[in-house]
Amino acid sequence: MNHSEAATIFNKNEKKVNWHDKALWFVRHKRDKSAHSVEGWEELRNLGQGIKAHTLSNLDNYLIQFEENALKNGVQVHWAQDGDEHNRIVHSILKEHNAKKVVKSKSMLTEECHLNPYLEADGIEIIDTDLGERIVQLAKETPSHIVLPAIHKTKEEVDELFQEHLGTKPCGGDPQYLTGEARKHLREKFVNADAAITGVNFAIADTGGFVVCTNEGNADMGAHLAPVHIACMGIEKIIPKQEHLGVFLRLLARSATGQHITTYSSHFKKPRKGTKMHIVIVDNGRTEQLSRPDFRASLQCIRCGACMNTCPIYRRSGGHSYDATIPGPIGSILSPGKDLTKHSSLPFASTLCGSCSDVCPVKIDIHTQLYKWRQIITKETKQPYVKVMSMKMMGDIFSKPTKFEKVGKVARWSLRNLPKGIINSKPNVWGKERDLPSGPVESFDEWYKNRK
Amino acid sequence: MFIEIKKKLKLYNMKVGLFIPCYINQLYPQVGKATLELLEKLNVDVVYPSGQTCCGQPMANSGYENESVGACNNFVKNFNEFDYIVTPSGSCAYHVKKHFDVIPQTDEVTKVRNNVYELCDFILNVLKIKDVGARFPHKVGIHKSCHGLRGLRLGSCSEKVTPEYSYIGELLAEVSGVEIITLNREDECCGFGGTFAVVEEAISVKMGKDRVQDHLDNGAEVITATDTSCLMHLEGLITRHMQPLKVLHIAEILNSVN
Ligand code: SF4
Numbered sequence: 001m002n003h004s005e006a007a008t009i010f011n012k013n014e015k016k017v018n019w020h021d022k023a024l025w026f027v028r029h030k031r032d033k034s035a036h037s038v039e040g041w042e043e044l045r046n047l048g049q050g051i052k053a054h055t056l057s058n059l060d061n062y063l064i065q066f067e068e069n070a071l072k073n074g075v076q077v078h079w080a081q082d083g084d085e086h087n088r089i090v091h092s093i094l095k096e097h098n099a100k101k102v103v104k105s106k107s108m109l110t111e112e113c114h115l116n117p118y119l120e121a122d123g124i125e126i127i128d129t130d131l132g133e134r135i136v137q138l139a140k141e142t143p144s145h146i147v148l149p150a151i152h153k154t155k156e157e158v159d160e161l162f163q164e165h166l167g168t169k170p171c172g173g174d175p176q177y178l179t180g181e182a183r184k185h186l187r188e189k190f191v192n193a194d195a196a197i198t199g200v201n202f203a204i205a206d207t208g209g210f211v212v213c214t215n216e217g218n219a220d221m222g223a224h225l226a227p228v229h230i231a232c233m234g235i236e237k238i239i240p241k242q243e244h245l246g247v248f249l250r251l252l253a254r255s256a257t258g259q260h261i262t263t264y265s266s267h268f269k270k271p272r273k274g275t276k277m278h279i280v281i282v283d284n285g286r287t288e289q290l291s292r293p294d295f296r297a298s299l300q301c302i303r304c305g306a307c308m309n310t311c312p313i314y315r316r317s318g319g320h321s322y323d324a325t326i327p328g329p330i331g332s333i334l335s336p337g338k339d340l341t342k343h344s345s346l347p348f349a350s351t352l353c354g355s356c357s358d359v360c361p362v363k364i365d366i367h368t369q370l371y372k373w374r375q376i377i378t379k380e381t382k383q384p385y386v387k388v389m390s391m392k393m394m395g396d397i398f399s400k401p402t403k404f405e406k407v408g409k410v411a412r413w414s415l416r417n418l419p420k421g422i423i424n425s426k427p428n429v430w431g432k433e434r435d436l437p438s439g440p441v442e443s444f445d446e447w448y449k450n451r452k
Numbered sequence: 453m454f455i456e457i458k459k460k461l462k463l464y465n466m467k468v469g470l471f472i473p474c475y476i477n478q479l480y481p482q483v484g485k486a487t488l489e490l491l492e493k494l495n496v497d498v499v500y501p502s503g504q505t506c507c508g509q510p511m512a513n514s515g516y517e518n519e520s521v522g523a524c525n526n527f528v529k530n531f532n533e534f535d536y537i538v539t540p541s542g543s544c545a546y547h548v549k550k551h552f553d554v555i556p557q558t559d560e561v562t563k564v565r566n567n568v569y570e571l572c573d574f575i576l577n578v579l580k581i582k583d584v585g586a587r588f589p590h591k592v593g594i595h596k597s598c599h600g601l602r603g604l605r606l607g608s609c610s611e612k613v614t615p616e617y618s619y620i621g622e623l624l625a626e627v628s629g630v631e632i633i634t635l636n637r638e639d640e641c642c643g644f645g646g647t648f649a650v651v652e653e654a655i656s657v658k659m660g661k662d663r664v665q666d667h668l669d670n671g672a673e674v675i676t677a678t679d680t681s682c683l684m685h686l687e688g689l690i691t692r693h694m695q696p697l698k699v700l701h702i703a704e705i706l707n708s709v710n
Contacts, residue, residue, distance in 0.1 A: 008654040313659075351645025352645065439479070444485065
């Protein structure tokens with residue numbers, strides 16, 4: 001199903017669309033207030049972009065520096081070319097430690113690699129411990145947003161879900177009761193876990209340490225209780241220096257939720273006594289994206305989700321309509337790089353309004369990249385014959401003024417004289433819910449000529 | 453008064469070409485007329501070259517940049533000798549500036565790209581006029597069309613932390629009798645987006661409905677914008693649902709005297 005079809009289905013329930021739109025707009029609004037309270041916010045964005053662009057240009061060096069320092073700290077470092085290799089590595093580490101129960105804090109990378117089903121196939125229990133992620137896991141769904149994974153679910157839906165899976169009492173969607181129950185349920189999982197998996201927000205080349213940001217403290221809870229900590233990161237998570245965190249932590253929290261700082265920004269450097277720490281560094285198509293000059297800046301992304309919250313299309317179509325691990329504007333420029341045909345509708349799910357590029361804390365030119373993907377998609381994937389021909393025809397009409405004039409005349413006459421029923425009949429998608437202007441007798445051109 | 457002085461001194465020693473986008477030419481000629489009359493009122497020596505068609509945007513934004521080459525070349529042919537090219541469309545001006553890299557960058561092409569101006573931008577920043585002497589005693593909501601706003605930076609946008617300004621707002625504020633209403637979402641997209649309007653029909657319509665509702669909720673009688681394309685989309689919804697709102701391009705308001 002392409003984006004437009006999925007979005008049409010989502011829009012069948014207008015009340016839910018309104019609710020979804022308002023919930024995300026609220027987050028965007030909070031972000032505005034918090035960003036506008038920082039003097040020099042635009043400077044901060046410039047810095048963020050600059051550091052990331054520099055890092056991407058020197059990625060090989062920084063990755064090696066990071067590995068060296070991490071090894072010195074007593075961390076084991078693994079490299080994975082793709083999702084499969086990543087899964088195999090994680091699996092083998094778990095096996096080595098005979099780990100059967102695993103807790104995981106939020107990591108879009110493990111979603112991207114489909115780690116959960118891979119481990120579950122071998123009888124390993126893997127529990128997502130971020131509340132939103134746990135909700136979608138119980139519902140057997142995927143996250144619909146990278147920061148707010150269950151934003152598509154109402155509290156009433158969560159109530160029902162918890163009754164079914166956690167045996168909670170019906171509570172009319174009382175958030176306090178529901179989170180309390182989730183907390184009890186997750187505590188038990190934390191205490192009994194054999195290993196903890198976390199994502200990585202920032203990996204610091206000059207220390208070999210890394211930072212994981214959560215609002216629920218679930219990464220810490222997992223990593224501090226379990227004897228094995230596996231941190232999974234894409235190659236683009238590197239930043240050169242510890243001091244650069246001062247830029248990114250400020251940008252991230254404000255852009256994501258409007259908080260001044262994420263509740264837990266946890267710094268990990270070396271394993272505790274008697275425990276093991278592993279880092280898995282994953283490529284999975286990132287170097288390929290890095291090799292595309294027009295699209296490499298997409299790797300600057302710090303996964304704040306602001307482009308989703310601001311996107312008027314995302315807010316009204318829901319994250320699942322993108323059918324991709326990362327939805328929304330950033331997903332629409334990343335996904336075509338992975339599978340052009342499958343994701344060919346995504347760059348068209350935009351009015352090119354540019355709000356995403358202006359909200360992005362690292363100044364990725366998202367809407368320009370959407371435009372560029374469109375040019376590639378129409379060349380490299382199969383397009384409907386009617387579309388190709390109509391574009392050719394339009395191109396021809398607009399290059400020949402006399403032809404343009406004639407066609408314009410016919411169009412105006414039709415708009416004036418044909419019955420509405422015909423004008424708005426099925427092939428005219430515009431007319432389903434919108435009227436067309438009534439065709440004026442004179443075009444501007446004709447009026448101007450007669451005026452003299 | 454100021455205008456009179458300028459008239460006398462014949463300060464505008466410049467060649468100005470008027471670009472009327474294809475859909476305005478055919479479907480909203482009144483916007484073209486208002487633009488021309490307004491510029492003439494402001495004593496601009498404005499020429500409308502015949503043989504214009506389109507800036508090429510409909511094809512290019514649909515992913516068929518190659519099919520837009522003919523339109524781009526035609527545009528350059530028509531406008532390369534002007535000091536300023538003025539158009540009542542932020543979106544088309546932006547397209548010329550940003551996407552005319554699809555044809556070889558000759559001197560003529562570079563000149564055209566540099567010289568193209570959206571109407572409000574031209575009046576405010578080239579002519580340096582704020583009060584055009586218009587009267588329009590109505591409650592007006594400004595829809596800040598995205599390509600003009602975030603592409604040409606015709607105003608500050610709510611995402612960025614920059615000093616607040618709005619060219620269309622500054623001109624409108626000087627119009628006598630006008631009451632500018634505040635919207636809940638000051639610069640949300642209307643959902644037109646060219647072929648997006650039909651490719652993503654459901655979302656496009658929903659965005660438009662929400663935009664209209666924001667204006668209704670805040671008591672607007674008229675929605676104005678720098679782009680007729682947005683207004684065509686909103687008007688289509690308004691007339692279909694018989695809502696008590698009108699759309700007018702900013703040129704039509706600035707050209708009003710009653
Ligand atoms: S692209 Fe920018 S705004 Fe979107 S998630 Fe990434 S960093 Fe945030």
